[in-house]
Amino acid sequence: MNPPLIITIGREFGSGGHEIGAKVAEKLGIAFYDKKIISLAAEKSGLSDEFIEKNEQRSKSSFIQNLAASSVYSGGFFSSQYMPLSESIFISQAQVIRDIAAKESAVIVGRCSDYILAGRQNTINVFIHAPVEVRVARIMRIQNMTEADAMKLVATSDKERGNHYFRYTDRKWGKAQNYDLSINSSLLGIDRTVELLIKLAGIEERGNIDN
């Protein structure tokens, strides 16, 4: 029997990926996780939501390097008590994501969930992106911002998400091969992209390119 369906969504800031994920979950009648994961992770590690939010995308150096360093300074490699805080947060979140995937069908936005669940059956990994000018226009509208501010926010966010992803996965963020489907949300727009993902979710079994 297949494990529960998980759709992971990586997304560029302003691409509508979060909204798309929420709508897909709603229409499929399955759970939706984004910041909730932070809360769950925080409960596990005893840290406040606010603290985790502030710290999780700020660190600069590679996760691998930090892990190596922490294993020198501390006795236990995975002893979160002695780990740099950001690594401890990542590991807690990864555990939460694995726990969700074990128990229920869900859409999970961000948090390197594609990487954390790599190799899992019945998982569709999606990346939502859009041209910069489209994202800037969306952010200006939603956040009531000037064009200059929106452009700055997009640039900063792209950089932070890329750094964060690379740091914890050692993979390039937005590399097509890491996802089953990557789509420019302005090709179809939000609602038709949602429909497309729902169709993919309904596929009984994976295709075979060997026939």
Added chain:
Amino acid sequence: MNPPLIITIGREFGSGGHEIGAKVAEKLGIAFYDKKIISLAAEKSGLSDEFIEKNEQRSKSSFIQNLAASSVYSGGFFSSQYMPLSESIFISQAQVIRDIAAKESAVIVGRCSDYILAGRQNTINVFIHAPVEVRVARIMRIQNMTEADAMKLVATSDKERGNHYFRYTDRKWGKAQNYDLSINSSLLGIDRTVELLIKLAGIEERGNIDN
């Protein structure tokens, strides 16, 4: 009025991208270009097909560097007569692709066509990929090869295509943001991927994520 529909397809070797492109073109009743482009380019530049095929993916250094060098040694920057041969081939092929796009609807596989037609209206840029093990299995079957040979071929081809693309476009091959849609062909299989692309091709106008 919209210009003719162009679907460009970048693809990993063994992913079925070529077959998918051919089927999409056939079902839509539009032209299909792959190696034909080389022939057309060869006619224009007076070089033989075989010579072009042999040379076009072999060069190592960056296109930009070569162009810079050639502009020092020759008087004219775009005087193909004095250009390194591979650059001259690329420029001929680019012109052929632009000529096609100006006159008819078509599926164009490879040849950095997504980059060459960047910004063009009524263009859908697609990237087809698949996990290595899936591609190796396909190549073993189609080319009647051992697993070791197929793996070698996949690795070599990935590297060559990546180098070729980067050399001429200064962009990373397989970066999701460079395409409207990137898809793992083993998610749906060849035929359902073809159906998906045909649906996208039928979209009257691009979506709007700003509503």
